[in-house]
Amino acid sequence: MNERLRIAINTGGGDAPGLNAVIYAVTMAADRRGWEVYGIRTGYKGLFDTDEIIRLTPEKVAGIVSLGGTILGTTNKGDPFNMPVKNAVGDVEVRDVSAKIVSNFKRLGLDVLIAVGGDGSLRLANRFAQMGIPVVGVPKTIDNDLASTVITFGFDTAVTTSTEAIDKLHSTASAHERVMVVEVMGRYAGWIALNSGISGSADAILIPEIPFKIDSVCKKITDNELHGKDYGIVVVAEGAKAEGGELVRKENVEEGRQEVLLGGIGEWVAREIHQRTGKDTRSLVLGHLQRGGSPTTFDRLLALRFGAAAVRFIAEGKRNVMVAACPPTMEAVPLAEAVEKMKSVPLDSDSILTARDMGISFGD
Ligand code: F6P
16 A cells, blocks of 8 residues: 555553553654654644644654653543533533534544554543544553553552562562551453453452452451461452442542542552551652653553554554554554453452462462
């Protein structure tokens, strides 16, 4: 296919280490085919206010593969079907600006949008696909919770950061004979908690897929003393909940934000452990540290492969698909199907079995 295509790319939702590597791969792979690439700033906002579009060239993206964040900016308040915009008198009102985005896309002579995002952003991309914007999705999330792809980039970096933090907590917990409770991200899936908890030798890992009994967690901590260990490490996924309990969420939801903000379960678990065992207990929330910094080698390579595959699929004429990692290859799966399914930790997974064999408690 010798057509000189004009490709747009945006990054939406929470950032994830590896976004810049995708932008780099797309730019390089498109440039060598003689295509043009345009970066849309701040999710879909750049297609509403088209001053926010930048031409991406090999010179422009040189050196960005190792950078965290995204040179295009991102937002999780950028739903164009419910976008807060200023009206003629300066008041902010929520409007559906999707039709304007579609008409701007066409007016600019763009051929395909590469939408790099998690479940929320890819669902938006799918709505635009139905409205006539040809889309190729690239899955991104530190949460690793998209079903159609074996893995998403950003996850390995988040797990690495969490594991390093847990490693450091062992010495201070041991010095003070304390229990340290670490809350990690992941939304409704326990992948980050599970992988970092096993790798960091936690005593207990609490994940959304296994509602926990706080007494079981306490028993694990006090049983440590039977074999001479007088401290404990508990890793809690932000979406974990006690049996019969509720998700713990934050109240301060910003204007325009669609999704609930989770957080606070770690503090609750720490308080309960202290009250029930009498042990000194502290909690910490790793929060956005997990999304920051340079992507690991694994995430860089994965992100580069996602970006290159997106361009290859476009060259093959594929549209309205999502690039999915199906080792050893990348596959194009229908976008509409890909955005429907979430990936939870399977309870019979090898990692769960490994954790149990290491004596790690899930509080069940
Ligand atoms: O989806 C990625 C993620 O980091 C979740 O793990 C977390 O719940 C959420 O985003 C936090 O969002 P925000 O960046 O708006 O605080």
